[in-house]
Amino acid sequence: MQVNTMKCQHCEKPATFHITELTGNTPEELHLCEEHARMYLMQADQPEEPVPTIAGALAQHLKISQTAEELSSLDQESCPVCGITFYEFRHVGRLGCPHDYVHFEQELEPLIVNVHGSTAHVGKKPEQGSTDTDARTELIQLRKQMQDAIAKEDYEKASEMRDRINKINNE
Amino acid sequence: MSIDELAPKCGEWLKGSGPESDIVISSRIRLARNLADFPFIRKCSDTDRIEIENTLHKAVAKIDSWQERVEYVDVSDLSELDRQFLMERQLISREHSEGSGARSVAIDSSEQFSLMINEEDHLRIQVMQSGFDLHTSYDFIDQIDNLIEQNVNFAFHARLGYLTACPTNVGTGMRVSVMLHLPALVMTREIDRVLRSMTKINLAVRGLYGEGSQAMGDFYQISNQVTLGRSERDLIDQISEVVPVIIEYERNARAFLKQESRNELNDKVKRALGILNSAESISSEETMHLLSSVRMGVNLGILDNVQIPTINKLFIHTQPAHLQKLHGMELSSADRNAARAQHLRRSLQN
Ligand SMILES: [Zn+2]
Ligand SMILES: [Zn+2]
Numbered sequence: 001m002q003v004n005t006m007k008c009q010h011c012e013k014p015a016t017f018h019i020t021e022l023t024g025n026t027p028e029e030l031h032l033c034e035e036h037a038r039m040y041l042m043q044a045d046q047p048e049e050p051v052p053t054i055a056g057a058l059a060q061h062l063k064i065s066q067t068a069e070e071l072s073s074l075d076q077e078s079c080p081v082c083g084i085t086f087y088e089f090r091h092v093g094r095l096g097c098p099h100d101y102v103h104f105e106q107e108l109e110p111l112i113v114n115v116h117g118s119t120a121h122v123g124k125k126p127e128q129g130s131t132d133t134d135a136r137t138e139l140i141q142l143r144k145q146m147q148d149a150i151a152k153e154d155y156e157k158a159s160e161m162r163d164r165i166n167k168i169n170n171e
Numbered sequence: 172m173s174i175d176e177l178a179p180k181c182g183e184w185l186k187g188s189g190p191e192s193d194i195v196i197s198s199r200i201r202l203a204r205n206l207a208d209f210p211f212i213r214k215c216s217d218t219d220r221i222e223i224e225n226t227l228h229k230a231v232a233k234i235d236s237w238q239e240r241v242e243y244v245d246v247s248d249l250s251e252l253d254r255q256f257l258m259e260r261q262l263i264s265r266e267h268s269e270g271s272g273a274r275s276v277a278i279d280s281s282e283q284f285s286l287m288i289n290e291e292d293h294l295r296i297q298v299m300q301s302g303f304d305l306h307t308s309y310d311f312i313d314q315i316d317n318l319i320e321q322n323v324n325f326a327f328h329a330r331l332g333y334l335t336a337c338p339t340n341v342g343t344g345m346r347v348s349v350m351l352h353l354p355a356l357v358m359t360r361e362i363d364r365v366l367r368s369m370t371k372i373n374l375a376v377r378g379l380y381g382e383g384s385q386a387m388g389d390f391y392q393i394s395n396q397v398t399l400g401r402s403e404r405d406l407i408d409q410i411s412e413v414v415p416v417i418i419e420y421e422r423n424a425r426a427f428l429k430q431e432s433r434n435e436l437n438d439k440v441k442r443a444l445g446i447l448n449s450a451e452s453i454s455s456e457e458t459m460h461l462l463s464s465v466r467m468g469v470n471l472g473i474l475d476n477v478q479i480p481t482i483n484k485l486f487i488h489t490q491p492a493h494l495q496k497l498h499g500m501e502l503s504s505a506d507r508n509a510a511r512a513q514h515l516r517r518s519l520q521n
Contacts, residue, residue, distance in 0.1 A: 010363070011363075081210070082210045082211075082214040083214065084213070084214060092213065093337060094211065094212075094213045094291070094336045094337055095211055095213070095336055095337070095338070096210055096211055096213055096214035097209075097210040097211055097214055098205065098207060098211070098326035098328070098334045100211075101328055101331055101334055101341070102328075108338055111338055112331075112338055112341065112399065115338065115339050115396070115397070115399075116341075116342065116397045116398065116399035116400050117373075117397065117400060118342075118397070118399050118400020118401070119330070119331075119399075119400070120330050120331070120399070120400060121328075121330065121331055121332025121333075121341075121342040121343070121399055121400070122400060122401065122402050122405075123332060123342065123343040123345075123401070123402040123403045123405075124313070124316075124332075124333075124343065124402070124403055125327070125332075126320055126324075126325055126327050127317060127320060127321075128320070128321070131327075131329060132327065132328055132329045133207035133324055133325070133326050133327045133328075134328070136207040136208045136324060136326075137207070137208070139207075139208035139209075140208060140209060140210055143208070143209070143219070143222075144216075147216055147218055147219075169208075
């Protein structure tokens with residue numbers, strides 16, 4: 001049996017990735033080296049964004065730095081504001097609310113360093129108050145409680161929530 | 172302005188003017204922003220999405236100088252064809268087109284900017300320009316961002332900057348993309364080497380894809396990967412330094428081809444125009460490849476009876492949704508190929 005003598009379709013390196021593309025009419029076999037496979041997958045995935053596999057990158061990072069138990073308890077950790085679990089974030093690569101950057105600060109840091117090579121913003125700041133907006137996440141919770149109250153037809157509670165939201169908004 | 176009125180026109184960014192526009196098709200800057208008092212899209216209820224839309228619509232309506240300029244399109248209410256049309260026109264992204272739930276786009280009448288609402292982030296501001304002048308584009312988008320920000324609270328973290336649904340955009344929330352036409356580097360097979368050097372300096376490179384995700388050859392987009400730890404101006408300076416290097420490589424390759432394989436080059440260019448001028452049926456991919464050769468031929472003075480703006484416009488108008496909108500009806504793939512050939516003959520013969 002031959003072992004891995006196939007060359008990459010785009011260069012002289014050995015093809016270590018064998019991809020079957022199913023998007024066309026007939027399945028297409030691609031044989032690529034690691035570098036070209038990465039280029040191919042980045043292009044095929046999402047035409048807009050250059051870093052599509054963030055969840056994958058993160059999962060990879062976690063695999064080397066955490067034990068299985070550590071990872072499974074981390075996965076169950078959830079944000080008190082939006083309820084997203086770390087497991088959900090790892091799988092979809094999207095966060096649930098601005099407070100996740102505070103709640104999962106430590107867990108996100110290695111990933112952010114990996115992507116950006118930095119941990120601090122040095123660019124533009126909002127003109128009106130360049131301070132943290134985390135206090136406003138209270139509004140996310142109040143709005144959720146209001147929507148829940150409406151769903152349960154508890155209109156008294158809903159209007160109480162509405163008043164509190166308006167009060168914060170007018171401060 | 173309705174989508175049907177938009178179809179026969181073409182955006183400012185396709186007019187083929189601006190610095191280096193023989194090689195740089197267009198420059199685009201995008202800012203990702205989220206409202207501080209709402210969850211990110213993934214955790215939004217239907218009510219939240221509607222409220223986000225209302226909040227942003229109100230904030231935009233307060234900008235007096237835009238009253239005549241900006242038009243809303245409710246993306247959730249559009250047919251698949253109309254959504255594809257806006258995507259071909261680069262006014263909305265694939266994610267926005269194929270998403271679900273309340274979402275909309277505000278379109279500037281000259282198509283110099285668009286505001287996608289409820290895309291991956293609550294707001295994506297996008298500025299498009301013909302040719303290569305990122306500093307002017309940044310001044311423009313910065314001003315748009317400031318105008319909207321006067322009326323809303325964007326999620327911001329003292330250390331991490333603007334907060335985005337995906338940590339790959341956090342910080343500036345800015346993605347700068349430059350679309351380059353590099354046919355000579357492709358012909359001389361130097362393209363891989365040139366592009367590989369880009370990824371080493373943290374810039375992403377991707378080919379342009381058409382129907383069925385087959386590469387359309389000679390178009391490449393360069394964009395920044397990093398959004399945190401460098402200022403907007405810094406990121407723009409970096410791309411502004413790198414792109415001229417690629418332009419130089421492409422110019423050298425064109426000069427080389429003109430000198431060393433003049434006959435082959437002339438043949439390739441004139442055949443391309445010949446096919447476009449006379450085909451009875453033609454696919455979108457073949458059209459792209461041939462228009463690419465013709466475009467290079469015009470820029471090298473091999474062809475003088477075709478104008479660059481005409482070709483730039485054809486790149487967009489021969490794409491499936493545009494073709495169907497211009498034709499006024501939905502067409503099968505075979506009918507599209509015939510309609511495309513007819514459209515090309517008409518546009519190139521007068
Ligand atoms: Zn390879
Ligand atoms: Zn959250």
